[in-house]
Amino acid sequence: xxxxxxxxxxxxxxxxxxxxxxxxxxxxxxxxxxxxxxxxxxxxxxxxxxxxxxxxxxxxxxxxxxxxxxxxxxxxxxxxxxxxxxxxxxxxxxxxxxxxxxxxxxxxxxxxxxxxxxxxxxxxxxxxxxxxxxxxxxxxxxxxxxxxxxxxxxxxxxxxxxxxxxxxxxxxxxxxxxxxxxxxxxxxxxxxxxxxxxxxxxxxxxxxxxxxxxxxxxxxxxxxxxxxxxxxxxxxxxxxxxxxxxxxxxxxxxxxxxxxxxxxxxxxxxxxxxxxxxxxxxxxx
Amino acid sequence: xxxxxxxxxxxxxxxxxxxxxxxxxxxxxxxxxxxxxxxxxxxxxxxxxxxxxxxxxxxxxxxxxxxxxxxxxxxxxxxxxxxxxxxxxxxxxxxxxxxxxxxxxxxxxxxxxxxxxxxxxxxxxxxxxxxxxxxxxxxxxxxxxxxxxxxxxxxxxxxxxxxxxxxxxxxxxxxxxxxxxxxxxxxxxxxxxxxxxxxxxxxxxxxxxxxxxxxxxxxxxxxxxxxxxxxxxxxxxxxxxxxxxxxxxxxxxxxxxxxxxxxxxxxxxxxxxxxxxxxxxxxxxxxxxxxxx
Numbered sequence: 001x002x003x004x005x006x007x008x009x010x011x012x013x014x015x016x017x018x019x020x021x022x023x024x025x026x027x028x029x030x031x032x033x034x035x036x037x038x039x040x041x042x043x044x045x046x047x048x049x050x051x052x053x054x055x056x057x058x059x060x061x062x063x064x065x066x067x068x069x070x071x072x073x074x075x076x077x078x079x080x081x082x083x084x085x086x087x088x089x090x091x092x093x094x095x096x097x098x099x100x101x102x103x104x105x106x107x108x109x110x111x112x113x114x115x116x117x118x119x120x121x122x123x124x125x126x127x128x129x130x131x132x133x134x135x136x137x138x139x140x141x142x143x144x145x146x147x148x149x150x151x152x153x154x155x156x157x158x159x160x161x162x163x164x165x166x167x168x169x170x171x172x173x174x175x176x177x178x179x180x181x182x183x184x185x186x187x188x189x190x191x192x193x194x195x196x197x198x199x200x201x202x203x204x205x206x207x208x209x210x211x212x213x214x215x216x217x218x219x220x221x222x223x224x225x226x227x228x229x230x231x232x233x234x235x236x237x238x239x240x241x242x243x244x245x246x247x248x249x250x251x252x253x254x255x256x257x258x259x260x261x262x263x264x265x266x267x268x269x270x271x272x273x274x275x276x277x278x279x280x281x282x283x284x285x
Numbered sequence: 286x287x288x289x290x291x292x293x294x295x296x297x298x299x300x301x302x303x304x305x306x307x308x309x310x311x312x313x314x315x316x317x318x319x320x321x322x323x324x325x326x327x328x329x330x331x332x333x334x335x336x337x338x339x340x341x342x343x344x345x346x347x348x349x350x351x352x353x354x355x356x357x358x359x360x361x362x363x364x365x366x367x368x369x370x371x372x373x374x375x376x377x378x379x380x381x382x383x384x385x386x387x388x389x390x391x392x393x394x395x396x397x398x399x400x401x402x403x404x405x406x407x408x409x410x411x412x413x414x415x416x417x418x419x420x421x422x423x424x425x426x427x428x429x430x431x432x433x434x435x436x437x438x439x440x441x442x443x444x445x446x447x448x449x450x451x452x453x454x455x456x457x458x459x460x461x462x463x464x465x466x467x468x469x470x471x472x473x474x475x476x477x478x479x480x481x482x483x484x485x486x487x488x489x490x491x492x493x494x495x496x497x498x499x500x501x502x503x504x505x506x507x508x509x510x511x512x513x514x515x516x517x518x519x520x521x522x523x524x525x526x527x528x529x530x531x532x533x534x535x536x537x538x539x540x541x542x543x544x545x546x547x548x549x550x551x552x553x554x555x556x557x558x559x560x561x562x563x564x565x566x567x568x569x570x571x572x573x574x575x576x577x578x
Contacts, residue, residue: 017373020397026408031411034411081301116553
């Protein structure tokens, strides 16, 4: 026999679940509503494939999508070997105290605000890149990718190290018993066993890179153009949202912001679905 | 596997590790060498006496105090919005949800956790426009809207930590109270929630850190470069991370730039401090302090 108060509290708990769920969906719905004029004009698709020509009334976001994909994949490519190396050190290669120190540092780095990376990047990395390329302002795709790599590396390292730790101890004992070296243990036991965890770490880091605003906004130069080389300036979807809202609040350009938002939302949904599929695979093994 | 390969893998790993540590220490050393010496009372309060600024609401010009106060207010409001919603959602997911409901809702909350913060900011911005058009002309992007948006941003963290903390409770503890005749609700509130308090608390602290550091959300929802201390929930405000971003592109002289370094040092100390606090709590000290003392 349940009391009325029990049912009331249970109702309240369920109510808050509903609110949280409605929130998630309404983020997308709001962008749909505000971008609706684009939909009814049948221009949503051309908006994504078109290029940006404000003079002719074209507000396509294709250059921003290209910029986003280029900067974030480059940063993952830079961060991956670094993260792998650090994970090898933490798990097997480094002596205990150094491994512990490295792991603590990595954990602490996850707490550093993004805006700090951008701020230091402007005054430390940008002049260096400017000297290196001998042209331009130094704010370019490479600059943003390098800083972004530093931002996402901790995510990857912690996830890799976590999946390495899940490798059964009996496997490792077997390698030791066969006289395997630490490097052999890493390459032939840890890597194959943790493959799905490694993929998850990469996808997670890619998601962080895609969604990050401040580093690209502060370091990539924000020129609207199809990126051609590493020293080119580029604008990401996230930076585009920030810049347009800050500057022209009631213009036709303004609508393109919601298209950017929808594209980013869809990236997130794809990311989450891939991560869940990988996790389910891990559980089934 | 030959000897050469062994050395190559080892060498590369050490090289990468050193590269990573060099990168991060470059940032830290640069920031602290420029900023730490510059942090003093004058930087925070300008020419206004500190006690007057804090207790008598005297305006501070050219100091960081309004930005620090704005960040603190923002954290307090958004976390107090997010805590009740996040914790009760977490409790429901862990204790009441059926298998199918759980997988559906956790898919939604995974998505909410993954949404880039700028998109959450865009949502807050359109919410402000929507409310302005349909409810009250007085609503513009402001402190309240920012606090709500930041709350949306951190709710999934609180949900996840609450849910995980509850699910990790050993079965023997879970069945003790019901065996003695406690109702499900009594079991939750007198046994399960107190037992998982450390996990929930460290989630909250991480959420505070996230609120304090996030720039993308607030720059779309009402933060401005100069506003003073906010007068009400519906006014504009300043915040530390936005101040750093603003200075990096708009600094007029060396003093302002120095303020930017100082603000960075303060923000980084705040965030790493919160991080350590969460770490210590996870180690179980808080549980002892709260329940064994």
